[in-house]
Structure formats: C-alpha cells, structure tokens
Amino acid sequence: MPSQTVARYTPVARLLHWTTAVLVLATIPMGFVLLDLPPGRLQNTLFDVHRSIGVLLFVLVAVRLAWRLTHPPPPLPAGVPAWQHLASAAVHHLLYAILLIQPIIGWWGTSAFGAPINVFWLFELPALVGKDEPTAKQILAWHGIIGITLSVAIAIHIGAALFHHFVRRDGVLRRML
Numbered sequence: 001m002p003s004q005t006v007a008r009y010t011p012v013a014r015l016l017h018w019t020t021a022v023l024v025l026a027t028i029p030m031g032f033v034l035l036d037l038p039p040g041r042l043q044n045t046l047f048d049v050h051r052s053i054g055v056l057l058f059v060l061v062a063v064r065l066a067w068r069l070t071h072p073p074p075p076l077p078a079g080v081p082a083w084q085h086l087a088s089a090a091v092h093h094l095l096y097a098i099l100l101i102q103p104i105i106g107w108w109g110t111s112a113f114g115a116p117i118n119v120f121w122l123f124e125l126p127a128l129v130g131k132d133e134p135t136a137k138q139i140l141a142w143h144g145i146i147g148i149t150l151s152v153a154i155a156i157h158i159g160a161a162l163f164h165h166f167v168r169r170d171g172v173l174r175r176m177l
C-alpha cells in the first residue's frame with residue numbers, strides 16, 4: 001500500500017547505503033574501461049581513482065557492518081513472502097562479502113604486479129606481496145570474475161527494489177529512502 005507508513009533504516013544506515021551505492025556504481029565501470037584505454041595519463045589517473053575508491057569502500061563497508069550489527073534493520077513489511085526474505089538476505093550477505101573481499105584482492109593483485117597504490121594522492125599502501133607478474137595476472141583475473149558477480153548481484157538487488165516499489169508497492173524501498 002503506497003500510503004502505508006513504514007519503519008525506516010536509521011539515517012546513518014541510509015547515508016552509508018547511498019554513499020556505498022554511488023561509489024560502487026562509479027568504480028565498477030571504471031574498472032571495466034580502464035584496461036581498454038591506451039597507456040598514459042588518463043589511464044593512470046583512472047587506476048588511481050579506481051583503487052582509491054576501492055580502499056575507501058572497504059573502510060565504509062567495515063563501518064557499515066559494525067553499524068548494522070549493532071542496529072538491527074526495521075522488519076520487512078507484512079506480506080513479503082518467506083522466499084523473498086531468504087533471497088534478500090542471501091543477496092545482502094553476498095554484497096557485503098564481495099565488497100570486503102574485492103578491495104583486498106585488488107590490493108593483493110596490484111602489489112604482485114608491482115604498481116603503487118596511491119590513495120587519493122594522500123598516502124601509499126604498502127605492498128602485500130613481492131612482485132610476481134604471472135601471479136598478479138591470475139589474481140586480477142579473479143578480481144574481474146568477482147567484479148562481474150558483483151554486477152549481477154547489484155542488478156538483482158536494484159531490480160528487486162524497483163519491483164517492490166513499482167509493482168508490489170509495499171514500502172520496502174521507502175525504508176531505505
């Protein structure tokens with residue numbers, strides 16, 4: 001019911017959700033296009049921005065999880081079927097897991113590649129491992145596979161949010177607005 005009042009996520013949870021969403025939606029396409037660019041200044045800058053956003057996301061998601069564990073979300077509206085409770089929990093767990101693992105894999109692969117990780121031109125992250133290009137290629141291939149998995153999970157997540165809002169009109173999206 002569109003006019004029904006719904007219990008919402010806390011303002012902090014909403015702020016963290018939408019900040020994460022904007023950063024993730026910026027950094028994924030950046031990851032996919034930067035390899036197609038010719039080597040040079042633009043590619044290097046995009047690499048720096050992609051890695052910096054990735055590092056920031058790791059910190060934000062860690063803070064968000066700490067907040068989430070101490071502030072349980074509002075209950076889903078009555079009438080949401082049990083399978084949708086399960087499906088949303090599964091996708092949310094997957095999103096959190098990938099957003100924590102992906103930056104570490106990026107850091108690991110970049111270290112093995114021997115490239116510096118310049119975080120917003122403020123400081124450099126230390127290398128996690130020594131230079132080893134064949135290993136770097138394998139690790140970064142996993143970074144790509146995980147990036148595609150994340151994109152699919154986000155498409156399902158956004159599709160579900162829009163389905164609840166425009167088709168079922170049950171207030172699920174308004175809990176996060």
Ligand code: HEM
Binds near residue numbers: 031053103107
């Ligand atoms: C949540 C954070 C991140 C997401 C969602 C993400 C996503 C992606 C995606 C989708 C690609 C394209 C992969 C491909 O075309 O095969 C990519 C490429 C890349 N990312 Fe990330 N990334 C994140 C964090 C990081 C971090 C923290 C670093 C390094 C510190 C990093 C380093 C790289 C590198 C070096 C590539 C190029 C891969 C290659 O050479 O094959 N990423 N990233």
Ligand code: HEM
Binds near residue numbers: 154
């Ligand atoms: C693009 C990156 C996005 C990521 C990584 C993301 C991630 C998440 C995560 C992890 C949760 C679970 C919150 C919890 O712990 O309870 C969540 C909830 C939610 N998200 Fe997103 N989200 C993104 C984009 C969006 C967009 C674009 C929309 C709307 C169109 C949206 C709508 C919602 C809604 C309505 C909830 C609450 C769902 C519920 O409690 O069942 N999200 N999001």
